[in-house]
Amino acid sequence: MGLLCITCDLDEIDCYHAVHGLPPPKGDQAHIIYNRALARVAAFLEDLHVPGTLFVVGKDIEASIQGVEVLRTLAGRGCETANHTMQHRYDFTLLGSEARADEIDGAAQVMERMLGVRPVGFRAQLISSCPDPGIPRCESGICCCRYWRQTCEFLPCRARCGHRVS
Numbered sequence: 001m002g003l004l005c006i007t008c009d010l011d012e013i014d015c016y017h018a019v020h021g022l023p024p025p026k027g028d029q030a031h032i033i034y035n036r037a038l039a040r041v042a043a044f045l046e047d048l049h050v051p052g053t054l055f056v057v058g059k060d061i062e063a064s065i066q067g068v069e070v071l072r073t074l075a076g077r078g079c080e081t082a083n084h085t086m087q088h089r090y091d092f093t094l095l096g097s098e099a100r101a102d103e104i105d106g107a108a109q110v111m112e113r114m115l116g117v118r119p120v121g122f123r124a125q126l127i128s129s130c131p132d133p134g135i136p137r138c139e140s141g142i143c144c145c146r147y148w149r150q151t152c153e154f155l156p157c158r159a160r161c162g163h164r165v166s
């Protein structure tokens with residue numbers, strides 16, 4: 001029997017604006033992913049009766065009380081909340097090791113404070129930018145969430161990061 005992993009990067013709408021060269025979102029739109037779309041993801045997972053892994057950006061969870069509530073509910077249903085860095089910088093892999101560690105540890109601290117659980121799983125921005133073996137070890141864990149570890153061999157990131165399946 002095959003294994004299905006459902007993961008979702010909770011990139012706030014400003015990430016998409018930045019990628020497409022749009023001006024920053026304003027007002028309620030600035031937090032629409034955590035304040036509205038996350039509830040839809042939760043309903044989707046509940047309808048399927050499956051857990052998922054949600055990659056959380058530290059700066060965004062700090063700005064959304066609704067998002068915190070939904071993520072706590074999902075964690076209670078067996079979903080993993082994993083680390084997607086503090087600022088979601090698209091130049092993450094170009095940062096020095098100390099700056100990368102700050103991005104990972106910063107998000108881990110915020111998530112522990114807001115969600116009550118320190119994340120173990122981690123995903124860099126974009127699968128193609130999965131960190132190399134030189135990524136700094138930190139308290140947050142290493143590449144790939146717990147569900148990905150079992151299927152990581154099928155993902156392009158495995159070849160780059162050298163992640164070993166345990």
Ligand SMILES: [Zn+2]
Nearest residue numbers: 009011125126
């Ligand atoms: Zn992302």
